[in-house]
Amino acid sequence: MPLALPKLLAFDTSTEHLSVAVLHGDRLLAHNGVGGAQASTTLLPLILQLLGDAGLALSELDAIVFGRGPGSFTGLRTACSVAQGLAFGAKVPLLPVDTLLAVAEEARHAFGAQQVVAVLDARMDQIYAARYDFAANGPLGGDDEPLLLSPEDLEVPAGWALAGNAFAAYGLRLAPPATRHEALPTATAMLRLAPALLAAGRTVPAAQAWPLYVRDKVAQTTEERAAIKAAAAAAN
Known part of the structure; x- marks a missing residue:
């Protein structure tokens, strides 16, 4: 049943x-x-x-x-x-x-992204960020600890997607991965x-x-x- x-x-x-x-x-x-x-x-x-x-x-x-x-x-x-x-x-x-996990899930669902660096605008010239690897860790993408950092300090592994709502505010200051997805939690x-x-x-x-x-x-x-x-x- x-x-x-x-x-x-x-x-x-x-x-x-x-x-x-x-x-x-x-x-x-x-x-x-x-x-x-x-x-x-x-x-x-x-x-x-x-x-x-x-x-x-x-x-x-x-x-x-x-x-x-x-x-x-x-x-x-x-x-x-x-x-x-x-x-x-x-x-x-x-x-x-x-919320960063929800951003990553939205990118996975909407765009098929399996390895995601989720970012949210934290104001005060900073961002919140965390990494999620759905391919390696399953439906929850892992348990990465969220970070608060300046846009220039964000590191995006090769081949990973960047997803979130921080592009309008910090676009050119964020690392330039191959793909970027607008996504919200x-x-x-x-x-x-x-x-x-x-x-x-x-x-x-x-x-x-x-x-x-x-x-x-x-x-x-x-x-x-x-x-x-x-x-x-x-x-x-």
Whole structure:
């Protein structure tokens, strides 16, 4: 008898783009739009709308998948706080996903890239970067530690692709590999990664879910505190 497909909610607010997706059996519903400062007010309504369209209650989910970072401080805290609030209320586990891994998966899925250096614009004249080798390491590409560095310090092995959102800001300062792919850490990419992450036992309880900061974290904003309260109320 075939195994039932997991019921999953995924979202990412680590960049200027907001991405939300719901998987219910073989049905996938997704939304990609403007994030940034708007994410703290639009994320929760979008989640509830997609869950409603999919005919799913929060308590029916097998896990809530969220982009844990690295990325925008505010965006990471927004995603983590909403994920924690929903998970506490619905009593479902959380599945944190590295945003650079999601970028690499998007490049693999969209362009067939098997060896990827994923890069995200870290602002302040820096980038976040990590390497993923799907050919050698399977569906998760390995566990490379994300780095924060200047564009000139990025090293790209011969034959590897460079993927991410840093080209407009740092294009000529980045190493010139044979191929470059514009890619973001989308919720659909995280859903494709979820089966392997679930099989690897990567879920955590809400109390143990934290953003992945590569820079030092800063204080939580008023908007983020409000997002936590709204998420907890929606889950009850």
